Amino acid sequence: MFKKYKNQDLDMAFWWKKNTKTSSDYVKLISDQLSKISNSSTVDTKRKAQEECSKYLMGLKHFILSDTDPKPSAEAIDELYMAMHQSDLFYDLILHFNDLEFEARKEVMLIFSICLGYSKDNKFVTVDYFVSQPKTINLMLSTIEMALQRKSSPQDIFLVIGNMIIECIKYEQLCRIVLKDPQLWKFFEFSRLSNFEIGTISLQILSNAFTVHPKLVSREFFSAEANTEKFIASINKLIAYGSYVTKRQSTKLLASLIIIRSNNQLMNLYINSPDNLKLIMTLMTDKSKNLQMEAFNVFKVMVANPRKTKPVFDILAKNRDKLLKYFETFGIDNQDTNFLDERDFIIQQIDSLPRIISSTTDGNKGVNNTIASSSPPSNSVLGVQQQQSQH
Amino acid sequence: MNNSNIYNILPPSSLFDIKECVGRGNFGDVYKAIDNITKKYVAIKVINLEYSDEDIDLLAQEIFFLAELKSDYIINYITTIMEDVSMWIVMDYCGGGSCSDLIKIVYPNGIVEEKVSFIVKNVLLGLQYLHEQKKIHRDIKAANILLTDDGQVKLGDFGVSGQIKATLKRDTFVGTPYWMAPEVINKEINNGYDEKVDIWSLGITTYELLKGVPPLSKYDPVKVMTSLVKRKPPKLHGPYNDFTKSFISFCLIKDPKLRPNVQNLLKTDFIFKFNGKIKNLQKDVDLCKKIKNKENGNFIKKPKFPINEKFYNTNDRKEPKEIWDFNTIHSMKSIKNNSSLISPTSDLHSLKQLSPISNSSQLQNASSTDQQFTKVQTITPLTVNSKSFKKVRVLTARAQYELGSGMDIDTDSQRKEQKNNCDRIEDVTDYNGSNKRENVDYFKNVICYSLKRMNERANDEDTKNFVNAILYNFKLTEAQVPGFSEVFMEEILLRMETIQNYFSNKV
Numbered sequence: 064m065f066k067k068y069k070n071q072d073l074d075m076a077f078w079w080k081k082n083t084k085t086s087s088d089y090v091k092l093i094s095d096q097l098s099k100i101s102n103s104s105t106v107d108t109k110r111k112a113q114e115e116c117s118k119y120l121m122g123l124k125h126f127i128l129s130d131t132d133p134k135p136s137a138e139a140i141d142e143l144y145m146a147m148h149q150s151d152l153f154y155d156l157i158l159h160f161n162d163l164e165f166e167a168r169k170e171v172m173l174i175f176s177i178c179l180g181y182s183k184d185n186k187f188v189t190v191d192y193f194v195s196q197p198k199t200i201n202l203m204l205s206t207i208e209m210a211l212q213r214k215s216s217p218q219d220i221f222l223v224i225g226n227m228i229i230e231c232i233k234y235e236q237l238c239r240i241v242l243k244d245p246q247l248w249k250f251f252e253f254s255r256l257s258n259f260e261i262g263t264i265s266l267q268i269l270s271n272a273f274t275v276h277p278k279l280v281s282r283e284f285f286s287a288e289a290n291t292e293k294f295i296a297s298i299n300k301l302i303a304y305g306s307y308v309t310k311r312q313s314t315k316l317l318a319s320l321i322i323i324r325s326n327n328q329l330m331n332l333y334i335n336s337p338d339n340l341k342l343i344m345t346l347m348t349d350k351s352k353n354l355q356m357e358a359f360n361v362f363k364v365m366v367a368n369p370r371k372t373k374p375v376f377d378i379l380a381k382n383r384d385k386l387l388k389y390f391e392t393f394g395i396d397n398q399d400t401n402f403l404d405e406r407d408f409i410i411q412q413i414d415s416l417p418r419i420i421s422s423t424t425d426g427n428k429g430v431n432n433t434i435a436s437s438s439p440p441s442n443s444v445l446g447v448q449q450q451q452s453q454h
Numbered sequence: 455m456n457n458s459n460i461y462n463i464l465p466p467s468s469l470f471d472i473k474e475c476v477g478r479g480n481f482g483d484v485y486k487a488i489d490n491i492t493k494k495y496v497a498i499k500v501i502n503l504e505y506s507d508e509d510i511d512l513l514a515q516e517i518f519f520l521a522e523l524k525s526d527y528i529i530n531y532i533t534t535i536m537e538d539v540s541m542w543i544v545m546d547y548c549g550g551g552s553c554s555d556l557i558k559i560v561y562p563n564g565i566v567e568e569k570v571s572f573i574v575k576n577v578l579l580g581l582q583y584l585h586e587q588k589k590i591h592r593d594i595k596a597a598n599i600l601l602t603d604d605g606q607v608k609l610g611d612f613g614v615s616g617q618i619k620a621t622l623k624r625d626t627f628v629g630t631p632y633w634m635a636p637e638v639i640n641k642e643i644n645n646g647y648d649e650k651v652d653i654w655s656l657g658i659t660t661y662e663l664l665k666g667v668p669p670l671s672k673y674d675p676v677k678v679m680t681s682l683v684k685r686k687p688p689k690l691h692g693p694y695n696d697f698t699k700s701f702i703s704f705c706l707i708k709d710p711k712l713r714p715n716v717q718n719l720l721k722t723d724f725i726f727k728f729n730g731k732i733k734n735l736q737k738d739v740d741l742c743k744k745i746k747n748k749e750n751g752n753f754i755k756k757p758k759f760p761i762n763e764k765f766y767n768t769n770d771r772k773e774p775k776e777i778w779d780f781n782t783i784h785s786m787k788s789i790k791n792n793s794s795l796i797s798p799t800s801d802l803h804s805l806k807q808l809s810p811i812s813n814s815s816q817l818q819n820a821s822s823t824d825q826q827f828t829k830v831q832t833i834t835p836l837t838v839n840s841k842s843f844k845k846v847r848v849l850t851a852r853a854q855y856e857l858g859s860g861m862d863i864d865t866d867s868q869r870k871e872q873k874n875n876c877d878r879i880e881d882v883t884d885y886n887g888s889n890k891r892e893n894v895d896y897f898k899n900v901i902c903y904s905l906k907r908m909n910e911r912a913n914d915e916d917t918k919n920f921v922n923a924i925l926y927n928f929k930l931t932e933a934q935v936p937g938f939s940e941v942f943m944e945e946i947l948l949r950m951e952t953i954q955n956y957f958s959n960k961v
Contacts, residue, residue, distance in 0.1 A: 128588075169522060173587060173588055218521065219521075222521055222522065223522070226518070255959065257959060259517070259533070259534040259541075260517065260518065263510075264518065306536055307503070307539050307766075308503065308510060308541075311503075312510060341780050344778050344780075348777055350766060351504055351539065351765070353503075378780065381781075382778050382779055385777055385778060389777070
């Protein structure tokens with residue numbers, strides 16, 4: 064029976080259906096093909112091994128989905144999971160991911176997510192296995208980076224492994240492994256890559272890693288100040304230099320993180336820095352209404368903070384009139400009552416800031432120059448009004 | 455797909471020659487275009503993210519879903535690129551339109567069985583590919599079955615498609631009422647649904663192709679939907695082959711467990727009896743195009759968002775890029791309240807925050823690649839001791855949009871407005887010497903120094919003379935326009951930084 068698989072003319076569907084008695088064979092067959100792929104000396108033998116591998120993966124998928132006739136017994140399924148774990152099948156597959164065929168990689172992804180979701184006696188057996196053998200998750204995080212080196216279609220591998228990482232993140236224990244892996248920081252860089260698929264899924268991975276299990280993140284990630292500092296520096300870079308989409312998504316992520324009560328380490332560090340305030344205020348003047356709104360969701364926390372640091376306070380006070388002017392038209396067509404309440408509160412807070420002016424001589428020059436340089440009317444009005452209100 | 459890297463290097467506008475708008479939806483507009491690399495026609499779905507309420511994450515999910523599909527029976531996804539604030543989703547172009555167009559324009563009373571069998575077989579092959587990967591299309595109907603110019607059938611529009619993952623069941627309510635399977639409408643049945651919903655919809659679609667309309671189409675869609683769970687499945691009546699009728703009733707078995715799968719259906723007589731008789735629908739596609747052209751010109755539609763109107767216009771300097779005052783509080787006075795807060799010591803504090811030397815704590819940890827960021831964030835206001843130059847205030851995060859920025863020279867003696875390039879520099883305050891914190895003499899330490907080195911490097915006397923001439927001119931200008939060198943250097947550095955950023959974004 065066992066030798067037969069080397070026969071290329073064999074009808075696989077027929078073969079699998081005949082061989083339901085030892086499910087662990089699937090695992091062995093795939094492992095064998097994987098080592099063949101790496102040891103093959105010619106293109107032909109390698110391609111054959113790749114094709115074989117694809118077939119066996121499909122067979123394994125049918126088995127694990129009970130799409131076979133007859134359906135596999137519960138014992139056979141258990142045996143299969145055990146064999147996969149014992150042989151570190153997923154580790155092996157990820158290691159050879161580059162050499163798998165396009166469709167085969169997707170089979171791996173599907174099998175992977177089915178395995179993660181499989182529970183026996185209220186235990187997620189594959190999740191538990193990865194917790195004891197985190198090397199597979201770590202390998203996924205580094206393999207995805209290697210995909211970028213591919214000359215053609217790097218996004219093919221990147222997307223598949225990226226989706227697998229997102230699957231992992233759904234499980235708290237696996238999310239912990241992801242958060243602890245220094246490789247995670249690289250995803251901030253990947254988020255800025257111009258390849259749309261790669262950039263977008265990288266930011267989704269980050270977003271999932273930091274938001275799906277908020278308690279885990281605040282307890283074990285932001286509890287370390289070094290992490291928080293690095294996180295702020297990294298996300299600021301996305302907000303400052305990202306593409307339109309990256310800016311929107313990263314600001315949204317930041318806003319959603321700093322309002323979580325348990326993330327107060329992150330919030331305190333973020334809202335107390337004048338540089339962050341400047342970045343967010345700059346974003347508020349972006350032409351995009353969506354970006355303005357995302358920025359406001361960060362800005363409001365900074366303004367609402369009852370214990371502002373001196374530099375933050377100074378910037379707000381100095382721009383008091385400009386901010387009031389800004390909020391006269393900000394979100395004017397937004398009907399959301401929550402938003403309107405928040406905006407009113409923020410306006411109140413700004414209104415109660417002390418008034419500060421620049422020295423009169425400077426101010427006069429400012430007005431002259433503004434008019435001289437044929438600026439848009441709205442802004443010269445702003446400038447003039449400001450001067451008037453100060454005198 | 456091998457060329458997909460190229461799509462990210464060049465600006466989209468140079469990659470594709472946009473022809474006419476061929477479709478309009480709430481999501482955005484669809485254009486016919488020529489791919490300048492492959493010289494093939496492509497369809498580009500342009501979604502303006504600023505003006506539409508589309509959720510970016512959901513759109514990305516749709517794109518990831520498409521990117522994973524490679525089949526002859528499914529419309530091929532090429533790439534997605536961002537242009538301005540719009541997402542361009544590039545797909546193969548199906549010049550033949552949809553089967554729904556074919557019905558409307560050529561066969562209002564339905565298509566003949568033989569051709570329907572051909573279409574359905576191709577849809578089944580597409581579904582076979584999808585279902586094998588546990589993916590569901592969820593919106594099978596004639597309007598989503600597309601035809602290429604040479605009459606091949608491709609499954610399209612994956613807007614609501616989904617991946618059945620670990621749970622192997624979905625419970626989202628999506629699809630189009632007349633084509634929806636009972637288990638989608640009534641979640642209690644089976645608690646959730648799987649790929650069998652596509653089989654039901656295929657049954658309805660087969661009926662639609664044969665009759666020209668889906669069953670019960672004269673009734674209100676919501677009523678059809680709600681009554682679907684209770685009533686018997688629709689049946690095909692009329693002068694059709696028995697195997698055609700039974701194919702439809704086979705698809706329309708209400709219990710999804712008893713409903714056949716793709717493999718079963720591919721073996722039915724309806725597919726088998728006509729198999730191979732038709733190779734393509736080229737003639738029908740040509741006929742359809744002919745009538746279309748006669749009826750209303752070129753079928754050109756008016757796009758919802760004009761594609762040439764850019765949201766971030768690089769030449770548009772009228773928009774104030776920066777309205778805030780982030781200067782040091784040094785020259786500021788407090789009028790009334792809290793004057794105690796702004797004491798000389800706090801001035802020093804805020805000064806420190808702004809100087810480039812004292813990076814704030816979280817930035818100090820940044821790696822070397824963060825340098826450009828820290829630079830922008832903590833840039834010192836210009837220390838020009840001159841009334842001749844405006845201070846550049848716009849060292850903002852948006853430097854990458856400012857690839858076209860220039861310098862505004864505004865001397866006391868003569869007004870040399872270099873166009874309106876610098877309108878963005880709003881409410882400018884000239885600097886008085888008291889603000890000067892650094893004693894770098896840009897003329898002496900930078901310009902003279904560099905030109906001297908150039909002089910030394912010069913190979914011949916002529917070159918040396920040119921260098922000296924430049925130096926002389928600089929000297930003259932600096933004497934006339936104090937601070938000229940500093941602004942000059944700042945502009946060079948700004949420009950270099952922008953270019954650097956531009957390239958680091960492109961890598």
